[in-house]
Amino acid sequence: MNEIHRPLRPEYDVVVVGGGPAGMGAALGAREAGAERVLIIDREKEAGGILWQCIHAGFGLHYFKEELTGPEYAQRFLKQVEEAAIDVVTDAFVLDIDRELNVTLISSAEGIGMRTVAAGAVVLAMGARERTRGAIHIPGTRPAGVLTAGLAQKMVNIMGCLPGRRAVILGSGDIGLIMARRLTLEGVEVCGVYEIMPYANGLNRNIVQCLHDYDIPLTLSHTVIEIHGTHRVEKVTVAPVDENLRPIASQGRDIPCDTLLLAIGLIPETELARQLAIRIDRVTNGPVVSSTMETSMPGVFACGNVVHIHDLVDFVTEESLLAGRNAGTYAIKGQLSKDTIALVPGEGISYCVPHTISPDREHTIYLRVRRPQERCSIVLGDLYERRLRYAFPAEMIRLQIKPEHLQGFEGTRLPVELRVP
Amino acid sequence: MSVPITVTKYLCIGCPLGCSLEVEHSGQQIHDIRGYQCKRGKDFAISEHTDPRRTLTTTVRVIGGTERRLPVKTEKPIPRDKVLRLRDELRRVTVKAPIRTGDVILPDVLGLGSAVVATRDIKAV
Numbered sequence: 001m002n003e004i005h006r007p008l009r010p011e012y013d014v015v016v017v018g019g020g021p022a023g024m025g026a027a028l029g030a031r032e033a034g035a036e037r038v039l040i041i042d043r044e045k046e047a048g049g050i051l052w053q054c055i056h057a058g059f060g061l062h063y064f065k066e067e068l069t070g071p072e073y074a075q076r077f078l079k080q081v082e083e084a085a086i087d088v089v090t091d092a093f094v095l096d097i098d099r100e101l102n103v104t105l106i107s108s109a110e111g112i113g114m115r116t117v118a119a120g121a122v123v124l125a126m127g128a129r130e131r132t133r134g135a136i137h138i139p140g141t142r143p144a145g146v147l148t149a150g151l152a153q154k155m156v157n158i159m160g161c162l163p164g165r166r167a168v169i170l171g172s173g174d175i176g177l178i179m180a181r182r183l184t185l186e187g188v189e190v191c192g193v194y195e196i197m198p199y200a201n202g203l204n205r206n207i208v209q210c211l212h213d214y215d216i217p218l219t220l221s222h223t224v225i226e227i228h229g230t231h232r233v234e235k236v237t238v239a240p241v242d243e244n245l246r247p248i249a250s251q252g253r254d255i256p257c258d259t260l261l262l263a264i265g266l267i268p269e270t271e272l273a274r275q276l277a278i279r280i281d282r283v284t285n286g287p288v289v290s291s292t293m294e295t296s297m298p299g300v301f302a303c304g305n306v307v308h309i310h311d312l313v314d315f316v317t318e319e320s321l322l323a324g325r326n327a328g329t330y331a332i333k334g335q336l337s338k339d340t341i342a343l344v345p346g347e348g349i350s351y352c353v354p355h356t357i358s359p360d361r362e363h364t365i366y367l368r369v370r371r372p373q374e375r376c377s378i379v380l381g382d383l384y385e386r387r388l389r390y391a392f393p394a395e396m397i398r399l400q401i402k403p404e405h406l407q408g409f410e411g412t413r414l415p416v417e418l419r420v421p
Numbered sequence: 422m423s424v425p426i427t428v429t430k431y432l433c434i435g436c437p438l439g440c441s442l443e444v445e446h447s448g449q450q451i452h453d454i455r456g457y458q459c460k461r462g463k464d465f466a467i468s469e470h471t472d473p474r475r476t477l478t479t480t481v482r483v484i485g486g487t488e489r490r491l492p493v494k495t496e497k498p499i500p501r502d503k504v505l506r507l508r509d510e511l512r513r514v515t516v517k518a519p520i521r522t523g524d525v526i527l528p529d530v531l532g533l534g535s536a537v538v539a540t541r542d543i544k545a546v
């Protein structure tokens with residue numbers, strides 16, 4: 001399905017790469033800021049991103065104040081995109097962006113082919129891809145039947161086929177848990193979910209509703225150490241790990257199965273950013289961004305999973321509207337005010353986004369802690385403290401910082417820390 | 422004949438602390454609830470013990486559309502022990518495109534107080 005309403009223009013105010021919730025939010029933000037010619041480019045046959053395959057409920061509680069499924073959330077935004085007269089080109093892959101912000105795409109859609117459009121500003125919203133077996137080096141043979149949880153989700157929910165009959169799931173993040181239930185409902189036997197950490201990574205709601213409801217065991221501090229089978233997976237060996245997360249092979253046991261689902265995390269899709277030599281954060285693996293969501297390359301903005309992995313789509317939308325508004329303003333005015341303070345993740349904090357802030361406006365800061373901690377505070381130097389009953393790495397923390405908090409601060413580096421009383 | 426007193430455990434889903442809740446009961450009659458740290462946990466234990474409900478989301482077959490599968494959901498949460506029955510009913514359903522979000526795909530055939538509705542539009546080809 002080719003969604004473009006009019007022929008592709010040679011020039012746009014804002015070009016958005018990726019049409020998931022981040023891309024749609026950014027395009028709407030750019031229109032809000034007054035940019036007239038806005039284009040979304042997506043490689044799938046329809047904008048919406050990963051949401052089409054996330055058929056479960058749990059989206060939109062913050063943004064729409066009601067619980068929607070992924071497709072419902074995508075559709076509400078697609079409608080707004082349509083009403084805002086934003087151009088959308090699908091089946092189109094962005095190959096290159098140059099330093100003058102010329103965006104080259106290739107599309108199988110009729111009459112498009114390979115094209116270059118000039119942009120006043122670009123927003124990167126390419127989302128993330130799943131970590132595969134290579135990322136964790138599981139030894140053994142390379143039979144069919146080893147696949148990522150997201151791919152299995154696409155097979156079941158979009159293509160309508162099953163990945164196998166008897167599955168083991170590695171990783172207890174929400175994607176793994178959601179797929180345990182989904183496969184069970186489709187008649188696949190799920191033998192168990194194995195998690196290398198001593199705690200589960202997904203929401204308790206998913207542990208109860210996806211595992212307990214169907215008597216699927218969750219085994220913590222365990223991992224898969226070997227995959228067996230010549231053509232198809234025949235069994236996997238799971239073993240406990242020690243406190244340094246090293247497997248204790250002597251205690252391994254075999255589980256017969258024909259499918260191994262890997263739910264071991266997502267990594268930002270940053271190839272285009274790397275081609276542009278944009279600065280990348282070593283923890284998030286996404287671009288370093290200012291408080292306007294601008295990357296180290298002027299005029300190139302980024303938002304959504306390409307910047308850092310979000311657990312809630314609502315916050316993707318919030319971040320993307322901001323990125324889009326700023327990209328729109330940049331396209332019109334040619335520049336934005338600069339930040340003066342760098343946020344430096346310190347004790348107990350794995351990362352924060354944005355990477356820099358400015359004392360002249362309000363900011364939403366997203367961050368993650370390194371380890372689970374009850375009764376603690378997140379502090380910004382001695383300017384700001386937020387007390388928390390608990391903090392978990394799997395749950396993103398969101399701080400609202402006001403200009404008052406930063407008043408009188410003269411420095412250029414502000415440490416962000418987890419403090420335990 | 423009196424029902425013996427037993428203890429059933431629940432994991433609270435109210436927040437990431439995940440308190441381990443213990444409900445002491447004789448069947449539906451609750452005698453004591455332990456392990457919660459706030460009221461939300463106590464309320465969850467009661468509803469989970471006496472009337473657990475779930476929203477079922479799954480897909481059904483589509484013919485004549487741009488997609489092969491239509492995602493659907495129960496309009497309201499249904500009793501947990503009826504989820505698999507309803508899934509079985511839905512496996513027999515085939516719908517014809519075009520479909521609009523919110524279209525009733527299966528009326529309340531099992532008397533659960535909720536219809537099953539489409540969660541996306543699918544155009545006809």
Ligand SMILES: Cc1cc2nc3c(=O)[nH]c(=O)nc-3n(C[C@H](O)[C@H](O)[C@H](O)COP(=O)(O)OP(=O)(O)OC[C@H]3O[C@@H](n4cnc5c(N)ncnc54)[C@H](O)[C@@H]3O)c2cc1C
Binds near residue numbers: 058128
């Ligand atoms: C299985 C799963 C379950 C989830 N469950 C929940 C939940 O219950 N509640 C919740 O709130 N959130 C949930 N999330 C999180 C939420 O869906 C994501 O955070 C959100 O979709 C990220 O949006 P995005 O736009 O950044 O990325 P995506 O949705 O991945 O969109 C990126 C888009 O960019 C396109 N693209 C990439 N590269 C190119 C290129 N070079 N050229 C053209 N197009 C390109 C891709 O095709 C894709 O359409 C879940 C995520 C997953 C994966």
Ligand code: SF4
Binds near residue numbers: 438461
């Ligand atoms: S009882 Fe209260 S504190 Fe404990 S998990 Fe439930 S909601 Fe959280």
